[in-house]
Amino acid sequence: MRRTAARQDRGRGGQPPLRPDAAGLRLPLRAAVSRPERRARAFGLRTRLVLAFLLVAAVSAGTTAALTYREARNALLKTAQDTAVSSFRDQVQQTGWTLPVQEEGLELVLQDIARKGKPHPWVVFAEYGSVRASSGENRVSTVITPELRRAARADPGGSFERVVKDGVPYLTIAMPTVFKTGAEGVLPSGLIIYAVMRMTDEQINVDALLTAARDGALPGLAIALIPGLLAARSVLRPVRELRRAAQSMGSGRLDTRIPVRGSDELADLAHTFNESAGQLERSVRELREAEARARRFASDVSHELRTPLAGMLAVTEVLDEEAGRLDADTARAVRLVSSETGKLAVLVEDLMEISRFDARAAELNADEVDVAEAIRKTLQNRHWTDGRVRTELPDGIRARLDPRRFDVVVANLVGNALRHGGAPVTVRLRGEARSSGPPVLVTEVMDSGPGIRAEVLPHIFERFYKADAARTRSAGSGLGLAITLENVRLHGGTIRAGNLPGGGAVFTVEIPLHAEGAGG
Secondary structure: OOOOOOOOOOEOOOOOOEEEOOOOOEEEHHHHOOOOOOOOOOOOHHHHHHHHHHHHHHHHHHHHHHHHHHHHHHHHHHHHHHHHHHHHHHHHHHOOOOOOOOOOOHHHHHHHHHHOOOOOOEEEEEEEOOEEEEOOOHHHHHHOOHHHHHHHHHOOOOEEEEEEEOOEEEEEEEEEEEEEOOOOOEEEEEEEEEEEEEOHHHHHHHHHHHHHHHHHHHHHHHHHHHHHHHHHHHHHHHHHHHHHHHHHHHOOOOOOOOOOOOOOHHHHHHHHHHHHHHHHHHHHHHHHHHHHHHHHHHHHHHHHHHHHHHHHHHHHHHHHHHHHHOOHHHHHHHHHHHHHHHHHHHHHHHHHHHHHHHOOOOOOOOEEEEHHHHHHHHHHHOOOOOOOEEEEOOOOOEEEEOHHHHHHHHHHHHHHHHHHOOOOEEEEEEEEOOOOOOOEEEEEEEOOOOOOOOOOHHHOEOOOOOOOOOOOOOOOOOOHHHHHHHHHHHOOOEEEEEEOOOOOEEEEEEEEOOOOOOOO
């Protein structure tokens, strides 16, 4: 069977590498790459939920404690204050005062009033014009403020206020004495009685209340942490299940579902996820079935065409030999039929090769070879030793390759360069060490043509892609570079296309020197 030596057009490119999933659908490799473990975040959702719960608990506990403390403090102080004011008023009113007031004997009266002080002992003072008297400590009189003295003169009913002096709380009461002028009228007598009572015990009780409120709030926060953790766990459980389900679906298990609990918003989210997953599973199953049918169709058609094509090629070879004896028109027709039959045979072979890659039936039979010698044999077998192809092939570079598939890679690239680029074509070989990873075998094929247009580069390895849409009757099938790409991947390598700075296209193939390949 006759074959053209270089039969491929510029083809496939710009797509992410493909890999088969568990069910046979070819997915982008980026979807198959395992995700790195998520680093624990200092303020993840769980932490934020617990902190929010504790914040609410702290605000509630603090507000409750503050209000309770304020009410208890006011009630405590008011009780002591009301008791003292009422008792002092009664004592002042029950004491018989004679006017004008004489300083002699006044202290005894004041001491008698002070002994009856409630709820704590008093120190009682009296002021009447220039007369001053005290039941005990005169220095305590400094607690009585000018404001209280003015209020006592203005209000016959008496006044009081709480004062803190040198860190000690006092209750000061001013009660003016009066005499009746008629049925209801009263006039101040000018005698004002003051009582000063320490409120140390009340302050101790208030401080105890404050300590109790504080000490009660802290354990309350610690206890609130438990329901906070439980609440965060109940909220985050569906989220964790959703994350695991999404990761499972990303790895190809499209039958993944998550349980639906309750009827809240998280349950709605789980229900929606399950519906979406079911729809995706159905769509992917249909795509897989369609792709499998397409692969089987291409493979079956190719197999069915091989036998009649073999017979047609044998006939066209005979006709080619007899074409010189035929008239010119008949000879042209014979040669056209022969040429087109040869192209059809190449297309069928390429389709069969592509179908093997799609079905993951392509195998890599690697062996250690002298790479430079393998490239020379490829060029000699296709008669590319007439000066159109130049080589830079250092000896001594050995690598584990599948000789047949590497031959296809080199032949396709060189034939493509001769057909669509321009002579001379240069084939360059070198080994290259990498800082990370094994050393690689680098094969470059460069031509002297105009290069590859920028809009063509992303599609250069696509199947049946041709750079010139109007060039529908080219010698190639449009599958050559796609087959080249698959063969390079089978070796675990990469291929890329580009342009040289001075003009011309360059294809660079990198294959691990000692790799067994990516498998079939």
